[in-house]
Amino acid sequence: MVFKCQEDSFLKEFTSKVVTCTEGQLKTVIGGKITTLSCYEVVLEDTIFFPEGGGQPCDHGLMDNVAVLHVTRRGTEAVHFVESALPVGKLVKQKIDWERRLDHMQQHSGQHLITALADIYFSYPTTSWWLGEGESYVEFDIRSVKPLNLDKLEDLVNEKIRAATPVFVTVYEEGDTELRKVRTRGLPDDHKGAVRIVTIEGVESNMCCGTHVTNLSQLQTIKLLRMEKGKKNKMNLYFLVGGRVLQQLSACLHREHQLTALLKNGPADHVELVDKLQKSLKCANKNLQAVLREIAVREAACIKQQVPIPRYYSLHRKEADSDFMSILINEVGDESVLLFLTVGDDKGGHMVLYGEPATVAQLGPQVCALLNGKGAAKGPKFQAKISNLANRVKAEELIKQYVTCTTSGC
Incomplete structure (x- = not known):
């Protein structure tokens, strides 16, 4: 039907x-x-x-x-x-919902046009396609695509749009010999009745059940976005048609305006300035890591110099990371000192409880629960990702109470 x-x-x-x-x-x-x-x-x-x-x-x-x-x-x-x-x-x-229908018609007719011209000019056979909510893609049965061919394909499809090429539908009864002349991937197993052929005048005829424009000018324009490797040695060509091109352009312009305000320079200088900022940030991070390494070494030295050496030591550094905690633990190198280390802020962080394996196995899950964390113990170390540093004081009290009881035999 x-x-x-x-x-x-x-x-x-x-x-x-x-x-x-x-x-x-x-x-x-x-x-x-x-x-x-x-x-x-x-x-x-x-x-x-x-x-x-x-x-x-x-x-x-x-x-x-x-x-x-x-x-x-x-x-x-x-x-x-x-x-x-x-x-x-x-x-x-x-x-x-007309906005949804028009969008689907533009993407679908655009896909027919891309598929036809890719096959005619470059022998790129289409095996399937996907109409996504944001982007769509055509799957080509090829291993690679030359960038110049994509540029040429984009020119070709937009030439057909500018020429206002007619699109029309012809209905045939199943079994009609005319159906042998058209592009098709076959009819569904449960298909019954008439068969629709969608023709882009002078380009191709394709067996299709979808809704389509009546003239390629209604597509407005097509933008080919990128090629990505697909499944089974195939390539996916992502594209936008019509209204989606305008939406993408609006989104890009909005981001450009935001970047202009943040970077305080013109769009033409964005890439250069962001590159400088990234290099500066990389240098700053490298310097920070060097300083944190030095602090970890000094903290460990202070612990080892105490007489008597402490049974328990707690430290939190907001700006530090897991490497900082590992360096400090390695520098101390003594499981008899129970180390409770945390890094991060109110948005989240990490914890390590390091010491004698039996102690860590008993205390680790309790401390982790207080800090709303998720982790596990391995030998002398319990590591976890945490999200509630506000309870750090309670965790310290729990550890101190355990150490005191262990020492005094309570």
């Missing part, structure tokens, strides 16, 4: 009758986690909501003010997952 959305991809509203409405469940991702939602599965006589397929996500929108959460195809039917029930036989007004 060819749905209304495929007959007219620019139709934003449409009225159709509810054929079935049953309770169902929808697995979706919310906040990065897979969640199952209770909903209703609705089938209409016809629909302007595109059901996901051909690499294109489904449409969203409303049916009589009821949110359409997802749309999928089952055989010849488009199944709409909606928030609440709709009476069977009722005429419902469909209204799609």
Whole structure:
């Protein structure tokens, strides 16, 4: 079946009758986690909501003010997952999220154009593509791509856009001999009925179920972003089309304005100044590490010079790191001195409890819990990443009490 959305991809509203409405469940991702939602599965006589397929996500929108959460195809039917029930036989007004639809049409038609010209001019065969929320990519069955070829490909696709090349759809019955002449990766196993062919005039004809523009000028422009290695010796070409190019440009300009304010120089000098700042920071960090190493050595010397040598020693340095603690421990080199060391600030840090293995095994988890940390003991050392340095005083009291009891035999 060819749905209304495929007959007219620019139709934003449409009225159709509810054929079935049953309770169902929808697995979706919310906040990065897979969640199952209770909903209703609705089938209409016809629909302007595109059901996901051909690499294109489904449409969203409303049916009589009821949110359409997802749309999928089952055989010849488009199944709409909606928030609440709709009476069977009722005429419902469909209204799609036009911004989402236009974005998907631009990316999908753009992919067809990139795929066709990459194959025609450079013999880069496309094996799949992905329409992402931010960026999309075409997967080429090649091991590498010359940068000059990408520049040329970008010029070629934008030439076709500037030429306002027509795009049209032809519908054939399955088995028609004309279908042998078009690009295709095959029909889905459950496909039934007519077959749509999307043609970019003078470029290619491609078997496709998706929604598309009617003229390449509606793509506005295409920007090829980068090539990355894909799976099985393939390459992925990332791209933006139309509105996404403008969004990316706006985001880049916003960041540029922020950098100009921070760096107090013009955009043309940003790279040079940031390079200088990075080198300066690297030098400062190197000097800091040298100073911290010297402090660790001196702290260790002070501990060893005490008479009698202390049973317990505590130290916190906000600006230090794990290397500082390791140097101090190595310099002391005496498990009979129980060392409680922490670095970091209120946002988080690290701790080390070092001493006799039995003591560390007993005290380490308790101290770690007080500091809201996560770590483990290995021999004479308990290390942990911590997030509550405010309890450091309580941890010290716990350690002092243990050392006092051990010494006095309480």
